[in-house]
Amino acid sequence: MDATVERGPKPGDPFLNEPLKCVVECDTAYASADKRFEFFRSWHSDIVDVGLRCGETRTFKAREKIWQLGDCALAVIESSPDHLLHWEHKKKPVVDHWLVTVKSAPVAADGTRRRKLRIKNLLVRDMCETEGAIIALFLPHSAVTAPLYPEIADGAADFLADYLALLHSNLPHLQQGNVSGVVAAITYMVAATLVPCREKLAEAQAPIDAVITTRTVRAIEARLADPYLTPDHLCRSVGVSRSRLYRIFEPAGGISNYIRRRRLLETRRALANSTDGRSVSTIAESMGFMDPSTYSRMFKREFGLSPKEARALGWQGVQQPHWLSIDQPADVASTFNTLLINNSLGLSMNTT
Known part of the structure; x- marks a missing residue:
């Protein structure tokens, strides 16, 4: 298995110190109440089909922010915990990407937090249900060439879930010059999770x-x-x-x-x-x-x-x-x- 990492920015790039900015921001508040859910569905219409399993469409509220990280995209989707969303991969998605999703759990008494992580390729038919906030990472399949039905390493998956949550919390502190390091870290972590081996775990250290x-x-x-x-x-x-x-x-x-x-x-x-x-x-x-x-x-x-x-x-x-x-x-x-x-x-x- 290969893990390809984008090259660092060229020396002297005047934008290296620029803060990393959100490239896409959507909010259902911009739509009328009766069209909010359909507006939300349209954000992902080429990749997944979204249904509403629980909750009223007229009270549906959601917001999504997306950050571009090299060839990766990190999305944070926030919706009401009262609404249960059903996600299903398209039969013919427009992109061949790994989709990594992280759902947070409450902090335990000892300060630890268990997070639920899923890794699927968009080419594989799959479905899941979520509520509340989730983190979604879109990583090109070519960046980590693993089988479409990989063996997931549970220990590495726990670290990857926590790492993506840590990355999200640090986005306000990042600069454009950090992007190559971000991509390298993400790629190594995903590689260690999808096809666990001593070499990939060492790269993700x-x-x-x-x-x-x-x-x-x-x-x-x-x-x-x-x-x-x-x-x-x-x-x-x-x-x-x-x-x-x-x-x-x-x-x-x-x-x-x-x-x-x-x-x-x-x-x-x-x-x-x-x-x-x-x-x-x-x-x-x-x-x-x-x-x-x-x-x-x-x-x-x-x-x-x-x-x-x-x-x-x-x-x-x-x-x-x-x-x-x-x-x-x-x-x-x-x-x-x-x-x-x-x-x-x-x-x-x-x-x-």
Whole structure:
């Protein structure tokens, strides 16, 4: 199986720093109530037939945004959860594409989220039902040459679902210069999912790392104040080895250092909140810092001011940066995967 990736943009391209923009945006609000659903159906009439299994056509509302990513297209379709949509591939679709759809599930108590992913080729007759919001990726069949009825790797499919959701959340931060990296990451992930093998999984390693980072950050946020939150717990929760977790969080000084910094940041937010009248020591203890003097030293080393000074500035309404100022090597700051990881961690990017 081959996975073809588009070449990067030419040096000196004046549009590299331009923000990535939505190329198509449709909204049923532009149609009269009695024509909204037919208007929605027309958006996909050459690719799939859409029916309404549940809900009234007169109350139907939907919006769709599409981003062009090289030869790929990423669409986000939002409709009312009260309407059950039936999707069926056309007998003779106008394009030969892989269609990857992702449907989100609620966030669990441990911060994880299970997403349902489907991969089908538009040339294969297929049908499904959805409600609410979905992410749809259209990838040319030639980009990943796999059988029309491939064996799907469940583990890789989970990573691909989370990666597409992560990509969607980061679209506002992307620039045109990121597109080649986006296409490469997507192609490797789809290839690893459709025809799993050691080689394809290795190629998809960078985007998989971004997904692991996001999962880990969610698990940390869910139990940030828990004194029993340890790297071993995170390894079990996220399903990765200690060595891999440590390698991924190396830019943040290691996983333990990241947790400590996140807790310090949380105490700084509380100190800056004028409605929070708790003492400095009480706020520190709520995040596991039991020794006031040690906490004060760590806080000042991290933010350049004492907890009392941070509280005074916050109560005066002085805005402070919301990210953690961790220096990044310049040679990794330009990659798309690093951008995703830094956004997930809440780190500022070194763009030099």
